[in-house]
Amino acid sequence: MTSKTSRPTGERKRKPRKVTRVVLSKKIPEAILGHVSTLYALDVVEGNIPACKLRIATCQRQLNDLVYGPKRGLYFSVPRADHAMEFFPKYLRHSKGEFGNQPFELSDWQKFTTSVLFGWLYADTLLRRFIYAYFEVPRKNGKSTYLSGLGLYMFVGDGEPGAEVYSAATKADQAKIIFTEAQNMVRKSPALRKRVQSMARHLEHGRSSSIFRYISADAKTQDGLNSHCNLVDEVHAHKDGQLIEVLETGMGARRQPLHIEITTAGNNPYSICRQHHDYTVKVMTGVLDDDSWFGFICSIDKGDDPFVELSWRKANPNWGVSVRTDTFEKIVSKAKASPAATAVFKRLRLNVWGQTEEIWLDINQWNDCEIVYDRESLRGRRCYLGLDMSSVSDITAPVLVFPSETRGEPVKLLPFFFVPSSTIDKRAEDRAVPYGEWEQMGLIRRTEGSATDYDAIELMILGDPDQGIEGLRDEFEIVEVAYDRMFAGQIIQHLESAGLLCVSIGQGMYSMAAPCRELERLVINRGIAHDGNPVMTWMVSNTSAKVDEHDNKKPIKPDSRKDMRKIDGVVAMLMAIGRMISAEPDEDVSVESIFGGVA
Numbered sequence: 152m153t154s155k156t157s158r159p160t161g162e163r164k165r166k167p168r169k170v171t172r173v174v175l176s177k178k179i180p181e182a183i184l185g186h187v188s189t190l191y192a193l194d195v196v197e198g199n200i201p202a203c204k205l206r207i208a209t210c211q212r213q214l215n216d217l218v219y220g221p222k223r224g225l226y227f228s229v230p231r232a233d234h235a236m237e238f239f240p241k242y243l244r245h246s247k248g249e250f251g252n253q254p255f256e257l258s259d260w261q262k263f264t265t266s267v268l269f270g271w272l273y274a275d276t277l278l279r280r281f282i283y284a285y286f287e288v289p290r291k292n293g294k295s296t297y298l299s300g301l302g303l304y305m306f307v308g309d310g311e312p313g314a315e316v317y318s319a320a321t322k323a324d325q326a327k328i329i330f331t332e333a334q335n336m337v338r339k340s341p342a343l344r345k346r347v348q349s350m351a352r353h354l355e356h357g358r359s360s361s362i363f364r365y366i367s368a369d370a371k372t373q374d375g376l377n378s379h380c381n382l383v384d385e386v387h388a389h390k391d392g393q394l395i396e397v398l399e400t401g402m403g404a405r406r407q408p409l410h411i412e413i414t415t416a417g418n419n420p421y422s423i424c425r426q427h428h429d430y431t432v433k434v435m436t437g438v439l440d441d442d443s444w445f446g447f448i449c450s451i452d453k454g455d456d457p458f459v460e461l462s463w464r465k466a467n468p469n470w471g472v473s474v475r476t477d478t479f480e481k482i483v484s485k486a487k488a489s490p491a492a493t494a495v496f497k498r499l500r501l502n503v504w505g506q507t508e509e510i511w512l513d514i515n516q517w518n519d520c521e522i523v524y525d526r527e528s529l530r531g532r533r534c535y536l537g538l539d540m541s542s543v544s545d546i547t548a549p550v551l552v553f554p555s556e557t558r559g560e561p562v563k564l565l566p567f568f569f570v571p572s573s574t575i576d577k578r579a580e581d582r583a584v585p586y587g588e589w590e591q592m593g594l595i596r597r598t599e600g601s602a603t604d605y606d607a608i609e610l611m612i613l614g615d616p617d618q619g620i621e622g623l624r625d626e627f628e629i630v631e632v633a634y635d636r637m638f639a640g641q642i643i644q645h646l647e648s649a650g651l652l653c654v655s656i657g658q659g660m661y662s663m664a665a666p667c668r669e670l671e672r673l674v675i676n677r678g679i680a681h682d683g684n685p686v687m688t689w690m691v692s693n694t695s696a697k698v699d700e701h702d703n704k705k706p707i708k709p710d711s712r713k714d715m716r717k718i719d720g721v722v723a724m725l726m727a728i729g730r731m732i733s734a735e736p737d738e739d740v741s742v743e744s745i746f747g748g749v750a
Contacts, residue, residue: 170214172197178218182229187236188213188266191259200259201464205448208435213267223442224274232270236262238308239300242342246335249473255336260468261297264447268301268409279407282443285431286413289449289502292469294413298382299332305380305409306333306363307347307356314361314379319398321388323367329382330354330365368394376401381410386424387417395423416450416504420514420692421584425504450502457497458483466501511696511706514688516674521683524563529553534565534627535734536612537727538634539719540603540642546570546595547603548690548719549612551627552727554735561680562673562731566687566720568594569608573601584689594686605642613649624651630734633726656726664703666729667696673728690720 172193175184183189192210194200202210217227236257243255257265264286271280288294298318306316318333320326337343337354348355353364361379368389381398389395395412402408417424431446433439455462460476463483467474479500486496497503534551551565570586575597578586589595596611598604612629614622623629632646636655643653656662673679681687693716696704706725708716 169196169211170218174218175214183217183227186229186232186266187259187262188232188270189217191263201461202468203448203450203452203465205432205435205450206465206468208432208437209447210263212435212437213263216271220271221274225280225442226272226274226277227270228272228277229270231272232266235265235269235304235308238304239265242308242340243300243303243336244339245296246332246339252339255296255300257297258293258469258472260447260449261293264445265301268445279409280442281445282402282408282410284409284411284445285427285447286411287416287428287431287446287448287450287502288413288468289466289474290415290499291474292449292467293473294415295328295384296332298384298411298413299329299336301411302329302363302380302382303333303336303343306354306361307343307359309379311361311379311405311407312359313377314356314359315377315401316361316363316380316382317376317378317398318363318365318382318384319367319394320365320384321368321390321394323365325384325388326365326367329384330363333363377404378402379405379408381408383410383412384414386412386414386427387419387422389423392423392426416498416502418498418505420504421689428504448502457493457501457503458487462501510692511694511704512671512674512691514692517681517688517691518683520561520674520677520679520681522561522680524680524682526565529563529565530626532556532627533630535727535730536623536629536632537723537725537730538608538632539723539726540605540635540640545574545603546717546719547605547608548723549608549623550720550723550727551623551629552724552731553627554731555678561678562728564679564681564687564724566681566684566724567596567611568686568720569596569598569603571601571603572597572599589686594684605640609642609645612646612651624649631730633730635722635726654730656729658705658722660697660699660703660705662729663705663725665732666725667704667706669728669732670725687720687724690718694718694721 170178175189175193191200192213195202195207195210196214216225220227240254240256245251245253245255264284268281268284269279272278273280286294302316302318305311306314318326318329320328334349334354337347337349346356346358348357353362355362376398378398378401381402383395383398386395399410402410412427414424416428419425428448430439431444431448434441434444435446435448449466449468451457451462451466455465463474463479464470482496482500486492486500494505498505532553534553537548537550537552539548539550547569549567553563553565555562575586575590575595578584586595590597596607598607610620610622612623614620614625629651632643632651632653633656634643634653635658637658647653670679693708694706695708697707698704706718706721708718
């Protein structure tokens, strides 16, 4: 089985036509039309249940599949859906809290997702359609308890001989939460405790030779898994996709395995969780076609007021069940106390993806500066080249900054990234950053060997008339080259010998304060334009700022020990902006507003 962490995305397709209640009544049997999953989907799509666009998209996909799925060989089995749903109240009891000792009655959204996961089959084999499921909902919506119940069904109710079910998380304590809840449910179930033997680290079902255990992120010790079901909790906490890939690979010998991920929104835009979030959005909205992938994401929509009840209901599918109005209002009151508290509230309680608190620029504002422009349209224009020269095996980032030529036109960027071959290969192995994908997309340039190849960078800038190679200086009017004197070598001498004006820029507070202020202003006012280059956006998301008593700033990494978090492109951009505002100050901006407290 191919891993989602490395496999190419699904095929692009046209968005399907939206199926309505009227169409359903003519196209599908009454048993399916009146099924709880269909009724829930219709209520969400028709607005009877407040929901965000992504939850609506999931429900619309279900309705579309009921009509168009059979043409793709899919079959929705009401008995299979009901069998999975009925397992919960029939065999499971809650172990604690308000519902302690009561039968596990699924809430409406859980009935819907359970029905969809287990009801869809391939018509020719009658095996399950869905192999992957990605759930993303706010805290206190019963995620872990629900996941425990799904795991127990796959453990004893799915009819799989020798089933292996694994609860997995980055840390053993987190992975144990789902397992312990499953263990408690077994103890409280008269039917299950007769058939299931409970051990300290695993459950055993002797009749089917099945096991249910928990594992943590020490992936090197998890080779040889033969998992029927994987339950991955709080995916946003995973630093990379290593454990998930091991779990997925372990499903290869099973007829109808199920890999379930459940999480709250995270902060890291380049995490494995964010990759799976983005993939889910594309599949649920019909941009990509993947009949093996199911997703259920609950949040608020862009522009929604986070402090009104309608938004709370949209984001919390268990509203009125485990999420109470009175309790939520108290949480909201505390969230209004500060911007930091608001950010935490939006991420944990409304499932809104945020950014690491240490990050300097607002990544959403940066993304809003993305526009489409053609490199050819910049030919011949004045620009400033920021050149952040790397250490031996790091990224080298030449970034061109083009000043505005007319009032209202944004400053434009053109970044380039050079990475030694050995560094790309190493990152491809640890999968922490998608260097390999970026190389395939032409966003980073591989240089031979294990050290930075300055000759390749020099060739790109100066070109080679004898070989007919055009350089950046031939394509654009490079006014100045700004560089960090610490790593400058012969390349600067060669650039100066070729007639380019090179200016060394210190990396301290004095030199960086002015360009930092200017970049902040440009981003907030959408006065800067970039083409959405993901490498540059990644570096922006890695950049923090050191601030002095006068609110002057300089860029730094949030944690210097994390050598994965590169900021070279941002530094190069700032150096070029610094030279630009020195030579071509914006007439709408006062000197004081730019330089602030710099002495």
